[in-house]
Amino acid sequence: MSDRVFLPGLDLSRILYEEAVRPVLDAECPGLRYAAARVGPGSEVLGFDTARSADHDWGPRLDLFLEPADAAEHGERLRRLLAERLPKQVRGWPTHFRRGGPADPVGHMELTDGPVDHRVTVDDVGGWLHHRLGLRPGPGGGPPEPALRDWLAMPQQKLAETTGGAVFHDGVGALTRARRVLAWYPDEVWRYLLACQWQRISQEEAFVGRCAEVGDELGSAVVAGRLVRDLMRLCLLLERRYAPYGKWLGSAFARLPGAENLLPALRGAVTAAEHPARERHLCDAYEAVAAWQNRTGLADAVDPRRRPYHGRPFQVLHAERFAHALARTITDPQLRALPLTGSVDQWADGTDFLERQDAVRAAVDAVG
Numbered sequence: 001m002s003d004r005v006f007l008p009g010l011d012l013s014r015i016l017y018e019e020a021v022r023p024v025l026d027a028e029c030p031g032l033r034y035a036a037a038r039v040g041p042g043s044e045v046l047g048f049d050t051a052r053s054a055d056h057d058w059g060p061r062l063d064l065f066l067e068p069a070d071a072a073e074h075g076e077r078l079r080r081l082l083a084e085r086l087p088k089q090v091r092g093w094p095t096h097f098r099r100g101g102p103a104d105p106v107g108h109m110e111l112t113d114g115p116v117d118h119r120v121t122v123d124d125v126g127g128w129l130h131h132r133l134g135l136r137p138g139p140g141g142g143p144p145e146p147a148l149r150d151w152l153a154m155p156q157q158k159l160a161e162t163t164g165g166a167v168f169h170d171g172v173g174a175l176t177r178a179r180r181v182l183a184w185y186p187d188e189v190w191r192y193l194l195a196c197q198w199q200r201i202s203q204e205e206a207f208v209g210r211c212a213e214v215g216d217e218l219g220s221a222v223v224a225g226r227l228v229r230d231l232m233r234l235c236l237l238l239e240r241r242y243a244p245y246g247k248w249l250g251s252a253f254a255r256l257p258g259a260e261n262l263l264p265a266l267r268g269a270v271t272a273a274e275h276p277a278r279e280r281h282l283c284d285a286y287e288a289v290a291a292w293q294n295r296t297g298l299a300d301a302v303d304p305r306r307r308p309y310h311g312r313p314f315q316v317l318h319a320e321r322f323a324h325a326l327a328r329t330i331t332d333p334q335l336r337a338l339p340l341t342g343s344v345d346q347w348a349d350g351t352d353f354l355e356r357q358d359a360v361r362a363a364v365d366a367v368g
Contacts, residue, residue: 004092006051009044009058010166016060016090017168021120024085029074035065035125035170040132045165048248056106059097060090061119063128065175068141071124078122083115095119125174133158133182134357143177148334151189153364155345155354160242184240188332191298195326196342197234198293201227201286202320208282209314212275224269224278231266231285233346235259238292245351262288279315286317299325338368 017036025032038061043049049058066074086095088111096116097107107119126137126144133154135144146154163179170176185193204223211220229246232253236243244252253259265288268281283306290304302321309316323340330336341347344360347367353359 004054006054007091008047009042009049009053009061010038010047012060012090012093013038013044013062014166014168016062016095016120020060020086020090020095021062021064021082022169024082028081028085029078032070032074033067033171034070035167035172035175037063037065037165037167037170037175039063039165039167039175040128040161042161042165043248045161046244046248046252047164048244048251054093054109056108059093059107059109059119060095062121064120064122065125065128065172066122067172068124068126071122071127075122079118079120082118082120086116086118086120088112088116125172125178129162129178131357132162134361137174141174143174143181146181148189148332149361149364149368151185152343152368153357153361154343155360156242156343157245157345157354160244163242188330188335190237190240191326191330192335192338193342193346194234194237194293194298195323195330196340196346197230197237198319198323198326199340200342200346201230201234202318202323205282205286205316205319206309206312206314208279209275209309209312212278217274220275220278221270221272224272224282227282228266228269228285231262231289234289235262235292238289238296243345246349258292283315283317286319290317290319290322293322299329341367 021036025034039045040063042057042061043053044058064078089095094109094111095118096110096112097119098110099117100106100108126141129135129144135146135150137143138145159182163182167175167179184190204227207223208220208227211217211223229249232249233243235253235256239256241252241256243249254263262285265281265285269278269285272278272281287304287306290302294301294304302325306315306317308314327340344364345354348354348363
């Protein structure tokens, strides 16, 4: 498909809706209330898609949301109707997706002579949120009202997919209301997650030096890479941005205000060949993020300067000081009773695990 001009997937989804899907709905389903959006999985939802994305699961895609009763009554008919009525391509990009077999489950765009196997989904908002995040509608079918453990059981990647993307039309209202509720954590949950992220850093910051001391420069570099990742996720939390999974973490971090000031230290930490330079770059980054934390005013200011690790010759931040300062600002008794473990993706990053809502919720309940 190299002869086709790439355009961001959200633009392509908007064109699909305005030029192809909306005319069919207006003609065949007058009066039907629906929302049209592009949300959920996909690099375009987070704004990171490039021409490379077009090789799988990218293209003219759209998510339709109906009232629950309408989705149950009309969902399958709409899918068949769109299969027959959608154009074969939009701006040169096929609306037909060839389905791979078990060894290749992703969709690949290609032209077809018959009905298109399209990527226009039809759901109701409550059912979709339950499937994606384990949430249930609020009273009277209103927007979800996540409880504490709901927030802790929702990976940031999924929250980013739910609140990112674009809504082109919302005649139902439920999608917009749900996205507003899920736009960011409640204040005390946010403080708790920040404390937990500092606590993670505190648990490994001395290992960079200890590994090197016994001649394990590779182990020291691996720990430094983990600490850099944790610092990047911490910065996203400080800026009230949901952190995407590993593929897009660096891209999301680079978009933060002031990220360019931290990049030299973070790059230096992961590229340094020897411990002294690695430690120096990490401490530069610690001090910058610690000062950032102090500027938020969320907790009492803590001395952001590096210091020895007890009696050992390693320079660290002692990041637990920032964790404890934030924890002291939390008044919610449920949060105060929890260990500083945080939300599920602060201590687990297995993709297959995070995709299983039942397993995630059971693990969160067990940890707390």
